Amino acid sequence: MPVPQRMADPDRFAADTAPFRRELLAHCYRMVGSAQDAEDLVQETYLRAWRGYPNFEGRASVRSWLYRIATNVCLTALRPARVRVLPSGLSGPVDGLAGATNHTAPHDVSWLEPFPDSWAAPGPDDPADTVITRESLRLALIASLQHLPARQRAILLLREVLDFSAAETAAILGTTTAAVKSGLQRARARLRELEPAPTRLLDPDHPRARALLGAYIAAFEHSDVELLEQVLRTDATLEATPFPDWRAGRENCLHLLRTQVLHIPGAWRLTPTAANGQPAAVLYHRDANAFHAAGIVLLTATPTGISRVCAFHDPDLVAAFDFPASPPAPTA
Known part of the structure; x- marks a missing residue:
């Protein structure tokens, strides 16, 4: 005669598991590089946890x-x-002076997505933990992580971001501590190849970062290329999904923006936000007489200026960042 399964107590389950939802969301994002996929994976995680909770023995x-x-x-x-x-x-x-952007991406490409700072785990009493959370969500790091084999990626995140021991990581992955140590060593070496000299970045609430974001927004909304020239570093890069071409060097970036993006003054409106521990803005583009959601732009802010601009042209991201489909009317 089968043994009846114990029933889970929903209140106790919620009390035990709810405090970890935000950090699990960030973990799933680091693993898969998509905020929207991460939401689905966390939902699946909690569904499996609920089913297994009656047998959780602590x-x-x-x-x-x-x-x-x-x-x-x-x-x-x-x-x-x-x-x-x-x-x-x-x-x-590509050479920014050579001509129009290539609008055709390979059909099998999946694009990295930004992660709203509001989704990240709230800062605890220890400010250092907030710094670690932000740094572990930087766009360059997330992009590099995607080039690691999935299990190496998991080992690196569990050991170095989440501070699980080698034994705990082995238990989580169902492997040995020797395999964890070996995988971590290979993952570290690969990351050093991908980003040998990480740049010092400014947090989005740093005064210099706020000033750079404000200037970028003003320049974009007023088609002020001269102001953009002041905030972009000479080695700045510019890329935008879903377009495969990208630009390196301030002159090339400005040429693209001047000829293909900012040639109609007043066509853009931007609202400040933060993503991946970096300053960002919600993009709205004017179609006829109305503004519509266009996507998210994320800035890499350094003490010497903006070193990287990455725009994600996807209107659905605006809703994911909890912003309206149309921008609020400007204040007088």
Whole structure:
């Protein structure tokens, strides 16, 4: 005669698991490179956790148990080996003075997406933990992580971002501590190849970062290319999904913006926000007499100016960032 399954207590389940939802969302995003996919994966994580909760015996912490479920959900989702990239991950830059942008991306490309700062885990009493959370969501790091094999990616995140021990990581992944240590070593080496000299970045609430974002917004809304020249570094890069071509060098970036983006004054309106621990803005574009959601632009702000502009032309991202489909009327 089968043994009846114990019923889970929904109130206790919520009390035990709800505090980890935000950090699990960030973890799934780091694994798969898509904020919208990460939401779905967290939903699947909690569904599996609910089903298994009656048999949870507390041999590991609830947090470790949830991360085991979430990580394996992500690994299953990544089995087709689809890599999310930015345009700069496809090929080298094109000469910005050479002509029009190539609007045709390979059909099998999946684009990296930005992650709203409002989705990240709220800062605890220790400010250092907030810094770690922001740094682990930087766009350049997320782009680099996508080029690691999925299990190496998981090992690196569990060990170096989430601070699980080698033994805990091995238990989460169902492997050995020796395999964890080996995988971590290879993952570190690969990341050093992808980004050998990380640049010091400014947090979005830093006064200099706010000033750079404000100037970028003003320049974009007024088609002021001279102001853009002041805020972009000479080595700045510019890329925008879903377009495969990208530009390197301030002169090339400005040429593209002047000839293809900012040639109609007043065509854009931007609203400040933050994403991936970096200053960002919601993009609205005017069609006839009305503005409509266009996407998100994310800036890499450094003490010497903006080193990278990455625009994500996808109206659905505006709703994901919890902004309206049309911008509010400007204040007098």
